[in-house]
Amino acid sequence: MxxxxxxxxxxxxxxxxxxxxxxxxxxxxxxxxxxxxxxxxxxxxxxxxxxxxxxxxxxxxxxxxxxxxxxxxxxxxxxxxxxxxxxxxxxxxxxxxxxxxxxxxxxxxxxxxxxxxxxxxxxxxxxxxxxxxxxxxxxxxxxxxxxxxxxxxxxxLPEKKAIYHAAAVFSNNFTTVIQQIALDAWREAGVDPDTAKSLCASLLTATAENVALLGPQQALTGPAARGDMQVLTEQQAALAAWEPRYAKLYEDFSAMARSLKATGSL
Incomplete structure (x- = not known):
């Protein structure tokens, strides 16, 4: 026993x-x-x-x-x-x-x-x-x-435990934060709250399934993945006029997304 x-x-x-x-x-x-x-x-x-x-x-x-x-x-x-x-x-x-x-x-x-x-x-x-x-x-x-x-x-690796845990934060906690940013943006765009929640749930579920099946590089879609620089520039400007914190995140994530799609790394 x-x-x-x-x-x-x-x-x-x-x-x-x-x-x-x-x-x-x-x-x-x-x-x-x-x-x-x-x-x-x-x-x-x-x-x-x-x-x-x-x-x-x-x-x-x-x-x-x-x-x-x-x-x-x-x-x-x-x-x-x-x-x-x-x-x-x-x-x-x-x-x-x-x-x-x-x-x-x-x-x-x-x-x-x-x-x-x-x-x-x-x-x-x-x-x-x-x-x-x-x-x-x-x-x-x-x-x-x-x-x-x-x-x-x-x-x-025990000596890399802090980085291991940071990975979990990125994968889980920060994903949750990003969902709130999306809800805020949809509200600003006039989307009703119930529809915005459904949009988040639908996109998040599909994204998780695609990442699990294909990996991040192949699952990535959107203007950064397509190299649509005009869309990226105009969206960032619109965000900067509304909420500068979100605009900065959009800029940084867009740059990493372009690199990920092109090279497989950030």
Missing amino acids: TTINIIGAGRVGATFLRLLGQLDGVQIGAVASGSLANAQAAVAAGGAGRAVELTDASPADIWLITVPDDCISDIAAQITAPPAIAVHCSGFKSSDALNSLADKGWKTASCHPVRSFADPDAAANAFAGTYCAIEGTAAAEVSDLIRRIGGVPFDL
């Missing part, structure tokens, strides 16, 4: 509690959080584990640390249990954040699931197929555990 302690009972920790608690041969041990009440709520909702203060956590085979990035090293330094495996879920910090444990003989790793955890129940139900970036001395053990809950582990 593998015992897993979960330190951090927020959305990520609560999701893993649900997933890991269903595995044969796995027992959720201690569940600790910023407050005992949070840990108790996570245990009640997930149906596994024992809510405790961190200082009262019993030894375990694996310690899953799902706290905010800035707290990882501090939490690791407070763990006084015998050496085991410790893994955190930051997309930004490498397993080096757990060096205080590694120095005591622990095996360590970072495991970043590339998905949204807005709702633990929904995230657990949809976790199958989720890609998880894993590195560290315990990468093999953590990868095996991720496969057992339906995830897809992949390797990355």
Whole structure:
């Protein structure tokens, strides 16, 4: 029986509690959080584990640390249990954040699931197929555990973790920001809000499908891809007169789009 302690009972920790608690041969041990009440709520909702203060956590085979990035090293330094495996879920910090444990003989790793955890129940139900970036001395053990809950582990360079996470920001968060820019522009052009939302959804879905099928270079369309410089110039001027911030983004993205279409790189 593998015992897993979960330190951090927020959305990520609560999701893993649900997933890991269903595995044969796995027992959720201690569940600790910023407050005992949070840990108790996570245990009640997930149906596994024992809510405790961190200082009262019993030894375990694996310690899953799902706290905010800035707290990882501090939490690791407070763990006084015998050496085991410790893994955190930051997309930004490498397993080096757990060096205080590694120095005591622990095996360590970072495991970043590339998905949204807005709702633990929904995230657990949809976790199958989720890609998880894993590195560290315990990468093999953590990868095996991720496969057992339906995830897809992949390797990355720990010293490039910040750039890896920036890639996720570009792919996800900035795409969302760009959708708001499009909605603002359609509103300025007199398009009603419901139609504008439908346009965003339709174009975003088609674009995602084309990029997945063809890759960015072949999927790219629009005036920059066609080399229609008059359209680019006049659109940028119109944007500059309305919202200069958007005009600057349009200029930069258009230049990168032209390069991507012509050379395959930005």
